[in-house]
Amino acid sequence: MTPTIATPTIVTPMAAAAAIETVIEIRNAEKTFTMHLQGGVQLPVVHGVSFEVRAGECVVLSGPSGAGKSSILKMIFGNYRCDGGIIAVRHEGAMLDIATAEPRRILDVRRSTIGYVSQFLRAVPRVPTIDVVAEPLLATGTARAVAHARAASLLRRLNIPERLWALPPSTFSGGEQQRVNIARGFISDLPILLLDEPSASLDAANREVVVDLIDEKKRAGVAMVAIVHDDDIRRRIADRVVDVTSFAVAA
Amino acid sequence: MSDARAAGRDQPLLVADGLAKAYGRLTACQDISFALYPGEVLAIVGESGSGKSTLLQLLSTQLAPSAGRVSYRMRDGVLRDLNSLGEAERRFLFRTDWGFVHQDPAQGLRMAVSAGANVGERLMAVGWTHYGRIRQSATSWLERVEIDVGRIDDAPRTYSGGMRQRLQIARNLVTEPRLVFMDEPTGGLDVSVQARLLDLVRGLVSELGLAVIVVTHDLAVARLLSHRIMVMKAGRVIETGLTDQVLDDPHQPYTQLLVSSILPA
Numbered sequence: 154m155t156p157t158i159a160t161p162t163i164v165t166p167m168a169a170a171a172a173i174e175t176v177i178e179i180r181n182a183e184k185t186f187t188m189h190l191q192g193g194v195q196l197p198v199v200h201g202v203s204f205e206v207r208a209g210e211c212v213v214l215s216g217p218s219g220a221g222k223s224s225i226l227k228m229i230f231g232n233y234r235c236d237g238g239i240i241a242v243r244h245e246g247a248m249l250d251i252a253t254a255e256p257r258r259i260l261d262v263r264r265s266t267i268g269y270v271s272q273f274l275r276a277v278p279r280v281p282t283i284d285v286v287a288e289p290l291l292a293t294g295t296a297r298a299v300a301h302a303r304a305a306s307l308l309r310r311l312n313i314p315e316r317l318w319a320l321p322p323s324t325f326s327g328g329e330q331q332r333v334n335i336a337r338g339f340i341s342d343l344p345i346l347l348l349d350e351p352s353a354s355l356d357a358a359n360r361e362v363v364v365d366l367i368d369e370k371k372r373a374g375v376a377m378v379a380i381v382h383d384d385d386i387r388r389r390i391a392d393r394v395v396d397v398t399s400f401a402v403a404a
Numbered sequence: 405m406s407d408a409r410a411a412g413r414d415q416p417l418l419v420a421d422g423l424a425k426a427y428g429r430l431t432a433c434q435d436i437s438f439a440l441y442p443g444e445v446l447a448i449v450g451e452s453g454s455g456k457s458t459l460l461q462l463l464s465t466q467l468a469p470s471a472g473r474v475s476y477r478m479r480d481g482v483l484r485d486l487n488s489l490g491e492a493e494r495r496f497l498f499r500t501d502w503g504f505v506h507q508d509p510a511q512g513l514r515m516a517v518s519a520g521a522n523v524g525e526r527l528m529a530v531g532w533t534h535y536g537r538i539r540q541s542a543t544s545w546l547e548r549v550e551i552d553v554g555r556i557d558d559a560p561r562t563y564s565g566g567m568r569q570r571l572q573i574a575r576n577l578v579t580e581p582r583l584v585f586m587d588e589p590t591g592g593l594d595v596s597v598q599a600r601l602l603d604l605v606r607g608l609v610s611e612l613g614l615a616v617i618v619v620t621h622d623l624a625v626a627r628l629l630s631h632r633i634m635v636m637k638a639g640r641v642i643e644t645g646l647t648d649q650v651l652d653d654p655h656q657p658y659t660q661l662l663v664s665s666i667l668p669a
Binding site for chain 1: 441444599600603610631632645646648649652653655656657660661664
């Protein structure tokens with residue numbers, strides 16, 4: 154395996170200029186769940202979460218299961234509400250605090266700034282795979298033919314046989330669904346990508362494809378935050394590792 | 405989407421301000437304020453008796469509020485207090501700019517006249533006179549809602565529940581409304597029929613850039629259709645936010661109870 158540092162990358166002047174830009178800046182973010190159905194018990198998840206991510210960089214969150222890695226990704230995406238602190242992301246040229254943004258601004262951010270590759274595909278029934286993958290591009294106004302061509306090329310790279318493209322992914326195997334999910338997540342040109350276990354349940358060949366896709370995104374100046382359990386993959390994609398246990402709330 | 409529609413996206417389409425409705429000493433709705441933007445789908449969820457259906461009637465001027473007001477941005481771009489509209493203007497809204505999808509299609513359709521006439525009637529109400537063109541538009545809408553065009557001359561009373569509901573949707577959308585109210589649109593349907601209808605509605609809403617206010621007690625419907633959610637209990641809005649935020653990270657005890665009550669599929 155090749156360590157990240159030794160990987161030769163061709164840096165275009167534009168990517169180099171973008172590389173200094175901070176795209177995500179998190180300061181003292183915190184999250185506690187209050188379980189009202191369990192007598193109002195407080196479940197602290199994380200506090201004092203502070204790190205930043207620059208364009209073209211992949212930051213991997215590490216820590217044992219339950220440490221709050223997924224919660225942090227969900228807070229950046231605006232899926233979990235943030236109880237304190239700031240989660241600033243660069244959106245249309247200015248920093249926007251996700252922790253306090255209005256719902257419709259967060260929807261804007263999801264359309265044009267942040268993509269999220271979750272562990273599981275949440276597919277709408279009846280929609281063909283090719284459309285599921287092309288949808289993020291169509292939503293931002295890309296022509297159908299162009300969107301379909303890009304979807305097809307990603308599905309091909311991720312080894313989804315062409316005969317399946319017209320079928321809804323709900324009948325696919327877990328691994329196939331995950332690859333459809335990855336194709337959907339990587340298709341658009343959003344400046345920020347959040348990856349929750351993108352390589353889980355994939356075979357070696359498909360894991361290689363995911364590593365390549367991440368490398369391509371880096372070269373395009375995309376900022377990524379990832380959760381990866383596979384040590385080999387982590388070494389190859391991480392520019393920096395942020396240890397989430399340092400944000401644990403002392404019991 | 406036309407440029408005019410795109411330009412208006414940053415201005416609210418409908419604004420509720422301090423809305424309340426009381427029946428004697430019984431309060432059905434209280435202190436409800438929100439803004440709905442073009443293209444936004446808002447779900448109002450809560451159990452029966454929470455006031456969600458009353459709220460939908462207040463918003464669509466079918467009930468007069470005891471307090472507060474509803475304003476709507478007319479096609480000329482001016483935000484108007486709906487209470488101040490004349491009868492003719494209100495009728496115009498209902499005929500063209502708004503749609504209303506009832507839980508029971510029999511309430512929104514004329515059951516004894518043909519499907520084609522059900523769709524064509526809305527067009528005639530806005531001044532269409534050319535029979536051929538009305539027929540053509542009705543045909544194309546039946547296709548869009550996946551109704552066999554061979555059934556265009558049949559009355560909806562000969563249709564299945566799912567077909568009736570799809571016909572009601574076609575009838576509502578044919579005049580290209582900007583806002584559609586939906587009251588439990590999948591309420592009386594089998595689960596498999598529900599999925600197909602939701603999928604269809606979801607596609608049409610995003611394609612046409614419609615604003616929708618959908619009342620439902622079914623959180624799965626809210627998740628699939630809506631961008632934002634308002635949770636109602638005892639006539640008040642107790643929690644509001646992005647749909648996935650409210651459903652994945654509910655804060656209020658009642659919302660947590662609703663979310664935890666969903667039976668796993």
